[in-house]
Amino acid sequence: MLLSVEQVHGADIRASDGTIGTADDFYFDDAQWYVRYLVVDTGGWLSGRKVLITPHAVDGYDAARRQLAVSLTREQVANSPDIDTDKPVSRQYEARLHDYYGWSPYWGEGLVPGIPPQTPGAGPSYVGDPVTSRVSPAEVKEARARIEKEPGDPHLRSARTVTGHYIKAADGDIGHVEDFLIDDANWAIRYMVVDTRNWLPGKKVLVSPQWIESVNWFERNVQVDLNREQIRNGPEYDPSRHIDRGYEDRLFSHYGRTPYW
Numbered sequence: 651m652l653l654s655v656e657q658v659h660g661a662d663i664r665a666s667d668g669t670i671g672t673a674d675d676f677y678f679d680d681a682q683w684y685v686r687y688l689v690v691d692t693g694g695w696l697s698g699r700k701v702l703i704t705p706h707a708v709d710g711y712d713a714a715r716r717q718l719a720v721s722l723t724r725e726q727v728a729n730s731p732d733i734d735t736d737k738p739v740s741r742q743y744e745a746r747l748h749d750y751y752g753w754s755p756y757w758g759e760g761l762v763p764g765i766p767p768q769t770p771g772a773g774p775s776y777v778g779d780p781v782t783s784r785v786s787p788a789e790v791k792e793a794r795a796r797i798e799k800e801p802g803d804p805h806l807r808s809a810r811t812v813t814g815h816y817i818k819a820a821d822g823d824i825g826h827v828e829d830f831l832i833d834d835a836n837w838a839i840r841y842m843v844v845d846t847r848n849w850l851p852g853k854k855v856l857v858s859p860q861w862i863e864s865v866n867w868f869e870r871n872v873q874v875d876l877n878r879e880q881i882r883n884g885p886e887y888d889p890s891r892h893i894d895r896g897y898e899d900r901l902f903s904h905y906g907r908t909p910y911w
Contacts, residue, residue, distance in 0.1 A: 652893050655809050656829040661716040663690050670727050681805040683859040685837040700735050704753050705837040739806055816871040817844050819878045854887045
């Protein structure tokens with residue numbers, strides 16, 4: 651199912667033992683175009699503190715209730731590492747977060763190759779485990795030191811921040827980013843929703859990240875390898891209608907592109 655970032659924004663986040671807050675943002679990797687974290691605003695529960703949760707902890711989205719279920723407890727979330735969302739997310743912080751929850755890091759095999767995920771919130775436990783006991787404390791220490799020297803991921807972007815960026819075709823502007831559509835099977839960003847109101851009043855179109863030529867984050871624009879005439883005659887996107895494979899077939903066929911599936 652394709653989830654709209656705009657529609658999910660503000661949805662309740664439900665842990666196994668109660669609500670922990672609302673969906674505030676999504677952080678995605680602009681190199682591979684996958685969502686890496688869900689930003690949760692804990693509101694009055696943790697005095698407005700924001701926490702990051704990997705989308706792989708999400709069990710599902712209930713559109714009728716506007717609720718995301720996550721496989722965590724309130725205590726785990728309350729004791730998770732603090733994050734300042736006004737600053738870039740450092741790799742050191744990501745390592746602490748993944749280590750705390752026992753999540754496998756997306757940027758490699760793990761903190762140390764061969765160490766499987768641990769029980770979320772329990773921290774690493776290497777004693778007596780038939781696999782992890784083969785990893786020495788020195789190797790763990792060396793891996794942590796290496797991670798602490800790594801800079802923040804320059805490819806980690808806020809969906810809310812990127813919303814509003816201009817989209818440029820080969821022969822001129824076509825509109826701006828209004829929304830993102832995420833595949834909840836693997837949390838890949840399948841499409842950017844482009845509002846063309848200043849060029850084609852009332853029409854919205856979808857652009858796949860596969861069709862992006864370049865991104866200038868400082869000038870807030872995205873260049874796609876399409877032309878305005880292609881987009882003018884392309885399938886229109888209606889946010890009120892479900893996107894099925896038939897629509898996607900027409901979309902990729904119109905632009906002469908290979909489907910992602």
